[in-house]
Amino acid sequence: MALRFLCASGSPYAWRVWLALEHKGVPYALEMLSFDAGDLETPAFTAINPRRRVPAIVDDGFALYESGAILEYLDDKWPREPRLFSTDIHTRVLQRRMIQEADQYVAEAMGKVFNAVGESGTANQIAEARTAMAEELARWEAAIAGDFVAGALSAADFTLYPMLALVYRLAERRAPALTDGGLAGPKLSAWMQRMKALPVVQKTWPPHWR
Numbered sequence: 554m555a556l557r558f559l560c561a562s563g564s565p566y567a568w569r570v571w572l573a574l575e576h577k578g579v580p581y582a583l584e585m586l587s588f589d590a591g592d593l594e595t596p597a598f599t600a601i602n603p604r605r606r607v608p609a610i611v612d613d614g615f616a617l618y619e620s621g622a623i624l625e626y627l628d629d630k631w632p633r634e635p636r637l638f639s640t641d642i643h644t645r646v647l648q649r650r651m652i653q654e655a656d657q658y659v660a661e662a663m664g665k666v667f668n669a670v671g672e673s674g675t676a677n678q679i680a681e682a683r684t685a686m687a688e689e690l691a692r693w694e695a696a697i698a699g700d701f702v703a704g705a706l707s708a709a710d711f712t713l714y715p716m717l718a719l720v721y722r723l724a725e726r727r728a729p730a731l732t733d734g735g736l737a738g739p740k741l742s743a744w745m746q747r748m749k750a751l752p753v754v755q756k757t758w759p760p761h762w763r
């Protein structure tokens with residue numbers, strides 16, 4: 554039976570797993586859930602993830618949530634190429650570090666963006682969110698050395714890209730001031746273009762963004 558992938562359109566955490574599944578060519582059955590329809594509140598879903606969040610997978614009866622853990626599981630269970638994590642220890646640990654940095658620091662700045670573009674968001678909050686995100690992205694700008702964030706295309710790229718794509722989409726639709734004057738530097742902007750052009754990214758583009 555194909556692995557069940559429980560996803561929701563636009564979730565950067567779910568998109569990370571979707572990219573990983575496609576990249577590795579793992580057969581999966583996509584179950585697109587709806588936040589608005591209450592799909593994450595059903596007993597069937599909470600039995601899989603009591604935290605009521607996407608993504609989650611069920612592989613041969615084994616249920617797993619938390620996108621970072623799911624990526625590790627996919628690479629361990631299907632260790633063939635292409636890999637999500639490098640076989641070189643130093644590159645691999647850099648990829649893991651970057652994932653932790655994205656989940657902590659980029660996510661924190663992303664939360665500020667979310668609050669700022671919400672119903673009760675103010676111009677001041679938008680300016681503060683922009684500063685926080687720009688400061689964070691400057692670190693990534695300094696860190697990028699090649700075509701991808703750490704070595705070959707990896708779990709680290711699949712983690713960071715959906716977060717930044719979401720920030721840019723929110724800016725475009727709700728608060729252009731967020732990206733005024735350019736939020737990302739030239740290397741990170743070029744990386745975003747490279748990521749967007751990848752067939753896996755095009756294939757998994759959030760359905761409601763199309």
Ligand SMILES: N[C@@H](CCC(=O)N[C@@H](CS)C(=O)NCC(=O)O)C(=O)O
Binds near residue numbers: 588
């Ligand atoms: N740390 C979790 C975060 C997952 C998460 O926050 N998912 C959000 C969507 S982006 C969610 O399902 N939220 C539930 C809701 O909004 O009702 C992971 O990496 O999987």
